[in-house]
Structure formats: structure tokens, C-alpha cells
Amino acid sequence: ALLAPGAVHVPGWLSPQRGRALVEACRGWATGPVPMRHTRLPRGGVMSVQTVCVGWHWQPYRYTRIATDVNGARVAPFPDWLADLGRAAVADAYEDEAAGAAYHPDVALINFYEGPATMGMHQDKDERTTDPVVSLSIGDRCVFRLGNTQTRTKPYTDVELDSGDLLVFGGGSRFAYHGVPKVHPHTADPESGLARGRLNLTLRVTGLPG
Numbered sequence: 001a002l003l004a005p006g007a008v009h010v011p012g013w014l015s016p017q018r019g020r021a022l023v024e025a026c027r028g029w030a031t032g033p034v035p036m037r038h039t040r041l042p043r044g045g046v047m048s049v050q051t052v053c054v055g056w057h058w059q060p061y062r063y064t065r066i067a068t069d070v071n072g073a074r075v076a077p078f079p080d081w082l083a084d085l086g087r088a089a090v091a092d093a094y095e096d097e098a099a100g101a102a103y104h105p106d107v108a109l110i111n112f113y114e115g116p117a118t119m120g121m122h123q124d125k126d127e128r129t130t131d132p133v134v135s136l137s138i139g140d141r142c143v144f145r146l147g148n149t150q151t152r153t154k155p156y157t158d159v160e161l162d163s164g165d166l167l168v169f170g171g172g173s174r175f176a177y178h179g180v181p182k183v184h185p186h187t188a189d190p191e192s193g194l195a196r197g198r199l200n201l202t203l204r205v206t207g208l209p210g
């Protein structure tokens, strides 16, 4: 479904089998080289979601190869199979094979929502490109809020996201405010590979060299 210009929701895009494989890969990245943790914000806050990155390390508000804000380790490389998954996602969401083929993500942010974790309304502006963001959800259902490009308040659209759902945000929605105001606890199907909580992967193109 088209949520807004450039914003496409494809329910159930990820098969349970692929979702479980993705969960297993994320379990590996969560242990290191840079462990999954609550990101500390420069003004002293701590994010309620836990995050681990692949390809580049996101520290608010820039991308580095070394996690100087966590443990000083070099971030895990971005695997070719994950870039392939991103190309398939863009091609399917936009029904545009050329757009899919032209998509070369080099970073994944992996967010884990446990207990009361939420994500406030924000824009993703740390990438130096306008290429789409691909989002894959696994585990508990949640409310995803897609706002506008001007303010972090109304008007916005709330969408229920379920395990396996794909979202692609490009074009006029790439710099829209968005957030996750609510996760519905204990709604994950064990078949998803997650016993509890919600996992979200976003694939992006940083525009940074090599």
C-alpha cells in the first residue's frame, strides 16, 4: 500500500524462514565486534531501543567505521546477501526492477525493542544521499507513525506493522518525521524466530567513501 509519496508498505514481504535467518544473523552481530547496546545521546539521554550496526557504525549524529562511543572496535562488514535483499525489497515495493538494481545499501541499523522501548519522532538525515531507506520488521507488532517533512507533530498516519512487513521510504517521504510510539508486547509468533520483543532492520546508503 502507498502510505505517502515514495512510502510503500508491503505486509508479509519477508517469509518466516528468511525472517528467522535474519534473526540469527542479528544475534551474531549483537554479540560483537561492537555489542548491541542502548545508544547514548550527546546531551546525556539514552535511547530505550538497543541498536547494533553493520557496514558503518552510527553514533549520533554521524557514521564512523570505529565505535569510539562503545568499545573502540571496528564495525562488522556489510554482507553482499544483505545488499541483495535490499535490492529485492526496493524492486518489489516500487514494482521497478531498475530502481531495485540501482540500490546499493552500505549500512544496516538493527533496532531491538524490548519491554517499554519506543522511538520518538525524528528524521534520518545523517546519510549524504537521497536513496530510499528499507525497513524490515520481525517479532512483536507495533504502531509505526509516519509524519510530515515539516514538523514532528500532526498531521501523521499511524500504521500497524507486523512481523515480516516491509516498508520502503524514498522520494517525498525520505526526510519525513517518523517514530514507533507503541510496541504490542507478547504478540510475536514464535515462528518469527524471536521469543520476545521486536527487531527492525533499516538498510541505507550513506554516500560515504568505500
Ligand code: MD3
Residues within 6 Å of the ligand: 109, 111, 119, 124, 133, 135, 167, 169, 173, 174, 175, 176, 177, 178, 179, 180, 200, 202
Ligand atoms: C521514514 N527505525 O532506525 S523503521 C530508525 O522501527 C528508525 O526501528 C524505526 O526510525 C524502527 O531510524 C522505524 C521505518 C523507517 C525508517 C527510516 C525512515 C521509516 C522512515 C526514513 C524516512 C522516513
Ligand code: FE
Residues within 6 Å of the ligand: 122, 123, 124, 178
Ligand atoms: Fe528513523
